[in-house]
Amino acid sequence: EAQVTQNPRYLITVTGKKLTVTCSQNMNHEYMSWYRQDPGLGLRQIYYSMNVEVTDKGDVPEGYKVSRKEKRNFPLILESPSPNQTSLYFCASSFSSSGYYGYTFGSGTRLTVV
């Protein structure tokens, strides 16, 4: 089954404790991206990747890191999480960055930083 797999689904952590949210796709998609969703603010892009070893900042990159060492994986790293990073996170992938192909979203990761 074609899918984007995010882990974990739920995570409660403490301020400052480094964490990684994994994202993996099995569709050989070139384009992958991370979004956060907050009440009243909607979905906002954090980082995106056009292909292996090619990443760039989205609208809200502060406090996050990403890497794209393999085509299928695009982990989101929070080096020192803070409470304002409490949010619902989505990873998505698409065949290309052109926008002419649909996006496949992961199931989401609900992160709480206390």
Place this chain on the structure above:
Amino acid sequence: KNEVEQSPQNLTAQEGEFITINCSYSVGISALHWLQQHPGGGIVSLFMLSSGKKKHGRLIATINIQEKHSSLHITASHPRDSAVYICAVRRNKLVFGAGTILRVKS
């Protein structure tokens, strides 16, 4: 002013009703996407439009590039259609509307 405006913000319909959700955007785009987010949180891509009209089951999406406007129609609505519907436009990245919360009552 947001680049992507959706209306209405909230919509309650009776089962069987014809539903329309509107999306207007203010910038040049390469494509427009309609997404569905169920109460559990997962997001599903419904349509990608660059022109004209697309239909999938009871869902119909249209776009008018000149008027910078798109509509999502649901025919013969059903309680399982209850979800948040999100319009997103593609420029050099996806820019999202705030979403329309749809509730279909039986």
